[in-house]
Amino acid sequence: MSRKVAVIGMGHVGSTVAHYLVACGFVDDLVLIDSNEGKVNADAIDFEDAMANLPFHTNIYVNDWSQLKDTEVIISALGKIKLLDNPKADRFGELNFNRNAVREVAQKIKESGFNGKIVAITNPVDVITSMYQELTGLPKKQVMGTGTVLDTARMQKAIGQLVNVDPRSVSGYNLGEHGNSQFTAWSTVKVLGQPFEKLAKDKGIDLNKINDDIKMGAWKVMKGKKYTSYGVATAAVRITNAILSNSMLELPVSNYREEYGVYLSYPAIIGRDGIEKQCKLDLTAEELEKLQNSANFIKEKTEESLNEAK
Numbered sequence: 001m002s003r004k005v006a007v008i009g010m011g012h013v014g015s016t017v018a019h020y021l022v023a024c025g026f027v028d029d030l031v032l033i034d035s036n037e038g039k040v041n042a043d044a045i046d047f048e049d050a051m052a053n054l055p056f057h058t059n060i061y062v063n064d065w066s067q068l069k070d071t072e073v074i075i076s077a078l079g080k081i082k083l084l085d086n087p088k089a090d091r092f093g094e095l096n097f098n099r100n101a102v103r104e105v106a107q108k109i110k111e112s113g114f115n116g117k118i119v120a121i122t123n124p125v126d127v128i129t130s131m132y133q134e135l136t137g138l139p140k141k142q143v144m145g146t147g148t149v150l151d152t153a154r155m156q157k158a159i160g161q162l163v164n165v166d167p168r169s170v171s172g173y174n175l176g177e178h179g180n181s182q183f184t185a186w187s188t189v190k191v192l193g194q195p196f197e198k199l200a201k202d203k204g205i206d207l208n209k210i211n212d213d214i215k216m217g218a219w220k221v222m223k224g225k226k227y228t229s230y231g232v233a234t235a236a237v238r239i240t241n242a243i244l245s246n247s248m249l250e251l252p253v254s255n256y257r258e259e260y261g262v263y264l265s266y267p268a269i270i271g272r273d274g275i276e277k278q279c280k281l282d283l284t285a286e287e288l289e290k291l292q293n294s295a296n297f298i299k300e301k302t303e304e305s306l307n308e309a310k
Helices: 012-023 037-053 065-070 091-112 125-136 149-163 196-203 207-215 217-225 230-244 285-309
Strands: 004-008 029-033 059-062 073-076 117-120 143-145 171-175 183-191 249-251 254-257 262-265 268-271 274-278
Touching: 004 012, 004 065, 012 029, 012 037, 012 230, 029 037, 029 065, 037 059, 065 091, 073 091, 073 230, 091 125, 091 285, 117 125, 117 230, 125 143, 125 254, 125 262, 125 285, 143 274, 149 171, 149 183, 149 207, 149 217, 149 230, 171 262, 171 285, 183 196, 183 207, 183 285, 207 217, 230 249, 230 268, 254 274, 262 285
Parallel strands: 004 029, 004 073, 029 059, 073 117, 117 143
Antiparallel strands: 143 254, 171 183, 249 268, 254 262, 268 274
């Protein structure tokens, strides 16, 4: 299998994804696509200028849709981040712009003969992931979004800082929409060998405050630099590497769940074919209700967007 990846949308997030892939030698071939010809060509030259000082070589292709035919993973990072600079702190600010862009991009992906996996970062990610699947006609297991992989990392960071451990030593998940209806499934969270809920109760830690801080994490970054990039780009590359290496890694990506009839974030096993298996969590009644509410919200917005796209 060739390690060939395409990044569509070379803004702050897409260029960060591309840099991570090139600097770490994760791919042999990298296709860069963006409507801004000057920007994407400049990025390609910049990466080529870096090659002599890197221990890896990457072949770079620019705005060549025909290269998608044998590409293994497409990462969708297109968007218009200025639309998220709003007082509502709502990722749906980008929806109108992005669904039109995705409609055009999905058609070109389809025409290229692409039959690999799509990893969507584009906001609002659950709706956009569903649109990519519907408009390309690819099997649902081959289309996924970064979902709450980033929200889960924020939860791991927050708890790690509270108990002074590396965030990778915290297990558990944030579920549902990558947006305002996502939540931490506290019944799944463990640290220091015990359920975090027990530890929080013993230490008087406010779980609701942590949950709110996680939910607003992106907006804190946005306030300071007007965009987010490193956290979500790392999440996308982690998912991509799980596909390329067939690692069978469990991650809370946005994937299609039959029982909810919609794309939402829930742990799945990621490997060469995309979503290899879907996990089943033993959630509490309250968590199941929150997940259903999140699913209902995503479904409403998805149906609205797909109807607009037709």
